Amino acid sequence: MSDISSNSAEERAINASQMKVSDTDVAIDVVGMHKWYGDFHVLRDIDLKVMRGERIVVAGPSGSGKSTLIRCMNRLEEHQQGQIIVNGTELTADLKRIDEVRREVGMVFQHFNLFPHLTILQNLTLAPIWVRGIPQAEAEATAMHYLERVKIPEQANKFPGQLSGGQQQRVAIARSLCMQPKIMLFDEPTSALDPEMVKEVLEVMISLAEEGMTMICVTHEMGFARQVANRVIFMDQGQIIEQNEPETFFSNPQHERTKLFLSQILH
Amino acid sequence: MSFSFVREQMVEPAPAPVNTAGPIAWARRNLFATPSDSLLTILAIVLLVWAIPPIYGFVMPNFLGGDAVPPGGTVEQCRVETAGACWAYISARMTFFIYGFYPAEEYWRPNLVFALGTLLIIPLAIPRVPFKRTNAILFFVVYPVVCFYLLNGGVLGMPSVPTEQWGGLLVTLIISLVGIICSIPIGILLALGRQSKLPIIKTLCIMFIELWRAVPLITVLFMASVMLPLFMPQGTTVDKLLRALVGVTLFSSAYLAEVVRGGLQALPRGQYEAASSLGLSYWKSMWFIILPQALKHVIPGIVNSFIALFKDTSLVSIVGIFDLLNTVQAASSDIDWSSPTQAITGYLFAGMVFWVFCFAMSRYSIWMERRLDTGHKG
Numbered sequence: 001m002s003d004i005s006s007n008s009a010e011e012r013a014i015n016a017s018q019m020k021v022s023d024t025d026v027a028i029d030v031v032g033m034h035k036w037y038g039d040f041h042v043l044r045d046i047d048l049k050v051m052r053g054e055r056i057v058v059a060g061p062s063g064s065g066k067s068t069l070i071r072c073m074n075r076l077e078e079h080q081q082g083q084i085i086v087n088g089t090e091l092t093a094d095l096k097r098i099d100e101v102r103r104e105v106g107m108v109f110q111h112f113n114l115f116p117h118l119t120i121l122q123n124l125t126l127a128p129i130w131v132r133g134i135p136q137a138e139a140e141a142t143a144m145h146y147l148e149r150v151k152i153p154e155q156a157n158k159f160p161g162q163l164s165g166g167q168q169q170r171v172a173i174a175r176s177l178c179m180q181p182k183i184m185l186f187d188e189p190t191s192a193l194d195p196e197m198v199k200e201v202l203e204v205m206i207s208l209a210e211e212g213m214t215m216i217c218v219t220h221e222m223g224f225a226r227q228v229a230n231r232v233i234f235m236d237q238g239q240i241i242e243q244n245e246p247e248t249f250f251s252n253p254q255h256e257r258t259k260l261f262l263s264q265i266l267h
Numbered sequence: 268m269s270f271s272f273v274r275e276q277m278v279e280p281a282p283a284p285v286n287t288a289g290p291i292a293w294a295r296r297n298l299f300a301t302p303s304d305s306l307l308t309i310l311a312i313v314l315l316v317w318a319i320p321p322i323y324g325f326v327m328p329n330f331l332g333g334d335a336v337p338p339g340g341t342v343e344q345c346r347v348e349t350a351g352a353c354w355a356y357i358s359a360r361m362t363f364f365i366y367g368f369y370p371a372e373e374y375w376r377p378n379l380v381f382a383l384g385t386l387l388i389i390p391l392a393i394p395r396v397p398f399k400r401t402n403a404i405l406f407f408v409v410y411p412v413v414c415f416y417l418l419n420g421g422v423l424g425m426p427s428v429p430t431e432q433w434g435g436l437l438v439t440l441i442i443s444l445v446g447i448i449c450s451i452p453i454g455i456l457l458a459l460g461r462q463s464k465l466p467i468i469k470t471l472c473i474m475f476i477e478l479w480r481a482v483p484l485i486t487v488l489f490m491a492s493v494m495l496p497l498f499m500p501q502g503t504t505v506d507k508l509l510r511a512l513v514g515v516t517l518f519s520s521a522y523l524a525e526v527v528r529g530g531l532q533a534l535p536r537g538q539y540e541a542a543s544s545l546g547l548s549y550w551k552s553m554w555f556i557i558l559p560q561a562l563k564h565v566i567p568g569i570v571n572s573f574i575a576l577f578k579d580t581s582l583v584s585i586v587g588i589f590d591l592l593n594t595v596q597a598a599s600s601d602i603d604w605s606s607p608t609q610a611i612t613g614y615l616f617a618g619m620v621f622w623v624f625c626f627a628m629s630r631y632s633i634w635m636e637r638r639l640d641t642g643h644k645g
Contacts, residue, residue: 076540104547113541117639119557125547126555179545 009234019212021230025052026085027183027214028073033082035065035072035238042068043079043237048214050183055209057225057246058218060235061261066218067233070185072107073216087182103131110188112168114160120147120171121156124178132179139178146174150204166197173204184208186217222266226250234258325351325608326615344469345606352612356604363598364616367434367589373426383410392631394638405581406446414441430508434589436620438508442580442590446515447573453516454523455562459553463526472524481523486584487514492586510581519576526568530561544587563639570632574625581621588602 005010028050035043042065043153050056058066071077072084074092075098079206081092084091086101115123124143128134134142147153150170152163160168176184186205190198202224209215209228219225225232227247232249234242242255272316299305327333334351336344338358357364366377387406390396417438421427433441452572460472479487501507534557542552561564562569582592597619 074544077545099546099548102544104542107541109537109541111535111537113535113537113557115538115541115560120496127547130551130555131546131548175545212549 008014019209020053022052022086027087027225029085031083033079033084035045035068035079042238048238050214052214053212054214054231055229056216056231057229058216058233058235065238066235067187070187070216070218073185074088074102074107103179103186104181105183106179106181108172108176108189112172114168114172116160119157119159123171124175128178143178146177150174164195164197169193169201170204183214188218190219190221195205308528323632342604350608352615353606355609356609356612357616359600360619364591365433365436367438367594368432369428372604373428380414380417421518430506435594436591438487438588439580439591440639442512442515442583443577445512446519446576449516450520451525453520453578455527457520457524458527458531476521476524481520484579485585486520487518488582508588511586512589519572526565526572527561530565534561566632566636570628572614576624578621
């Protein structure tokens with residue numbers, strides 16, 4: 001567990017209180033959703049309403065379906081029952097709708113998934129140019145802006161293989177941001193990183209949260225959950241077991257499974 | 268007993284010990300490391316001493332210490348009992364080996380085709396040269412059309428030369444180049460189709476690939492030249508060379524499809540997912556993300572297919588097309604040059620020509636592989 005130093009944690013807490021969550025604007029609405037892998041019922045009766053500006057951390061033991069859940073939100077996985085409505089567009093087999101949703105939803109993966117044959121700058125500009133049709137010069141300017149935000153503008157012309165894990169993950173975040181998404185999904189963004197590099201990635205994610213980005217993070221970083229999340233969701237066996245504000249979630253968990261999980265990871 | 272330790276001085280990197288370098292150390296390590304290594308080394312040297320002098324003597328002309336008859340020599344010199352390779356025969360029949368039965372007064376046309384091809388393919392193969400797009404359009408679109416009209420004639424006052432008269436290296440290069448260039452896109456589409464989620468496309472691609480892979484090329488060529496005309500309506504004919512071209516291309520594209528599929532499967536799923544999650548459509552993610560990486564992974568396999576195709580073009584001789592090997596074979600019964608080493612020199616020459624082209628392809632692919640290597644896999 002990497003904790004951001006206590007000093008900045010206080011500052012962050014203040015900032016976090018300023019982060020506005022909309023009361024009316026629904027970013028993602030999951031209604032009675034089920035998913036099966038063949039005969040295996042991975043997601044069961046998921047109901048989740050994500051408001052604009054929320055920072056949600058999804059926690060749970062491995063195999064509980066948390067990654068599958070957020071991968072359903074941009075249709076990397078398809079669900080078989082129920083509804084998923086993202087930015088007002090319902091996800092169905094319709095490719096046009098899927099593309100519409102994916103343009104507005106950024107995703108960051110555990111293993112970065114940068115394109116190794118392209119330079120960092122090309123990684124960042126490819127989708128803006130070819131999906132949004134932005135002119136190359138403009139796309140490059142935007143890319144440099146976001147590379148500066150994640151503090152590695154000097155790496156623009158290198159290839160992903162020449163960067164450290166933490167740098168690669170920051171590039172991956174910048175790559176998503178270049179599409180100016182309304183929602184960001186994080187699928188265990190720090191799990192594949194060396195311990196020394198976790199912090200630099202978390203800092204980028206925190207600053208994103210401060211700007212009011214709607215975020216859903218699957219993560220084991222409970223320090224991050226405490227500081228940034230406005231809601232923690234705990235999953236087990238494909239179901240949402242418990243959700244609450246982080247404060248209450250950590251100090252006063254209700255479900256037995258949650259208590260067991262927290263006792264295992266918070267030593 | 269105490270194990271407490273704190274490092275006070277960091278150890279700077281130092282050069283490696285010197286006795287691991289130098290030719291003697293190299294020989295000891297690589298040639299004479301163990302008794303059995305030494306034995307193998309000695310055996311290899313004996314084998315080389317036994318084999319190289321006779322080969323050298325056969326191939327090299329007089330002034331280089333061999334028995335061969337150099338270009339410009341006479342048939343009488345070739346008929347001498349101890350004579351080596353009869354290079355004089357090769358040089359005398361060279362135009363036949365290059366152009367086949369193409370009329371001699373029209374040689375400038377294939378020559379122009381060779382020159383234009385070289386002029387276009389060299390800048391295309393060197394990455395540093397600019398104007399790649401124009402160059403590619405010229406080579407892949409304009410050049411084939413120009414070549415066809417130049418060689419076939421019948422326009423601009425050039426007398427018509429039917430494809431039956433084309434031959435030699437010219438035909439070998441035409442078949443292999445057309446086969447290589449056309450089989451790349453077809454092979455890629457087949458490989459993508461085989462991975463498609465759409466069942467009809469997938470089934471069709473699998474059927475096509477498995478059918479062509481399961482049939483020998485000779486059968487394909489026989490079918491194309493003997494069977495196909497039987498099914499065609501009376502009176503319509505498809506050019507023999509064209510039929511061979513189509514056969515070779517489809518045959519090779521089936522093989523290529525399987526090579527490309529290997530590359531597609533080797534890519535981590537995360538690459539597909541990252542491309543999708545950015546909103547890239549199927550064709551855009553294939554074009555920008557998947558294919559560049561997949562093809563790079565399988566360059567050796569692709570070039571392997573091309574080399575095989577280049578050599579397999581010699582099979583068209585069995586349907587009566589005069590490719591390089593067939594011209595060599597035909598010329599070997601030329602009485603004017605009949606001599607003990609006439610046939611073997613011809614085959615040696617054909618082998619050398621094939622080797623030069625295949626070796627060039629092989630080296631180019633290795634060079635390309637290194638160039639495209641950005642160091643790390645995704």
